[in-house]
Amino acid sequence: xxxxxxxxxxxxxxxxxxxxxxxxxxxxxxxxxxxxxxxxxxxxxxxxxxxxxxxxxxxxxxxxxxxxxxxxxxxxxxxxxxxx
Amino acid sequence: xxxxxxxxxxxxxxxxxxxxxxxxxxxxxxxxxxxxxxxxxxxxxxxxxxxxxxxxxxxxxxxxxxxxxxxxxxxxxxxxxxxxxxxxxxxxxxxxxxxxxxxxxxxxxxxxxxxxxxxxxxxxxxxxxxxxxxxxxxxxxxxxxxxxxxxxxxxxxxxxxxxxxxxxxxxxxxxxxx
Numbered sequence: 168x169x170x171x172x173x174x175x176x177x178x179x180x181x182x183x184x185x186x187x188x189x190x191x192x193x194x195x196x197x198x199x200x201x202x203x204x205x206x207x208x209x210x211x212x213x214x215x216x217x218x219x220x221x222x223x224x225x226x227x228x229x230x231x232x233x234x235x236x237x238x239x240x241x242x243x244x245x246x247x248x249x250x251x
Numbered sequence: 252x253x254x255x256x257x258x259x260x261x262x263x264x265x266x267x268x269x270x271x272x273x274x275x276x277x278x279x280x281x282x283x284x285x286x287x288x289x290x291x292x293x294x295x296x297x298x299x300x301x302x303x304x305x306x307x308x309x310x311x312x313x314x315x316x317x318x319x320x321x322x323x324x325x326x327x328x329x330x331x332x333x334x335x336x337x338x339x340x341x342x343x344x345x346x347x348x349x350x351x352x353x354x355x356x357x358x359x360x361x362x363x364x365x366x367x368x369x370x371x372x373x374x375x376x377x378x379x380x381x382x383x384x385x386x387x388x389x390x391x392x393x394x395x396x397x398x399x400x401x402x403x404x405x406x407x408x409x410x411x412x413x414x415x416x417x418x419x420x421x422x423x424x425x426x427x428x429x
Contacts, residue, residue, distance in 0.1 A: 169313055173312040173313050174312065175304060175305060175314065177306035177307075181305065184315075184316045187408065188407075188409040188410065188412075227342035227406050228342050228360070228361055
């Protein structure tokens with residue numbers, strides 16, 4: 168998670184990313200990551216309180232099929248939520 | 252018509268300036284980065300093990316918070332440089348960048364063959380021309396420039412592992428004259 172200045176977003180929880188080692192999966196094996204400036208349940212990824220932000224997905228040692236055809240990799244879907 | 256000649260001259264000058272800046276920027280930016288890294292490391296051919304990036308990190312834009320970075324400015328003016336490190340049990344890579352930022356080599360943990368003791372280890376010699384004293388088992392890489400940057404990236408797969416990775420692996424990522 169990067170702010171408009173392209174640096175990591177400061178937050179009291181010290182959470183800057185979600186990865187295989189700190190993601191709790193859903194019962195079906197998928198992952199849901201709430202992106203929000205306010206703390207959320209689950210795999211919360213803190214966003215800046217205002218302004219633009221961007222998210223980068225990085226794959227380390229991906230499967231051969233992903234290397235052969237990166238465009239075919241199923242990237243996470245991003246859905247706009249509702250303000251609380 | 253009397254404005255045509257100055258206008259053409261202006262456009263030509265602007266185009267030449269644009270091309271010169273675009274061509275020079277990679278060199279200038281990399282020279283600045285190498286100067287900073289070498290200063291912090293105490294000189295060239297010495298590793299600089301950076302702490303895990305957080306919101307206060309301002310060394311480079313868009314750092315990965317899940318990687319430990321170790322950088323080393325190599326200077327081959329007095330001969331080859333040897334880059335060594337143990338390979339951890341998660342993703343780790345070492346890559347080399349020429350003075351113009353060109354990436355001229357990269358190796359990761361999956362490409363390293365275990366030694367006789369069963370352990371994986373990076374052992375790379377960077378040189379301008381093949382040395383006579385290449386250590387057995389070392390990989391020779393011919394650099395396209397005398398100076399450049401070597402970068403280790405070590406993946407933290409679990410937050411609790413970060414101190415162990417820094418102590419047992421990042422601290423042993425080395426570069427030194429051969």
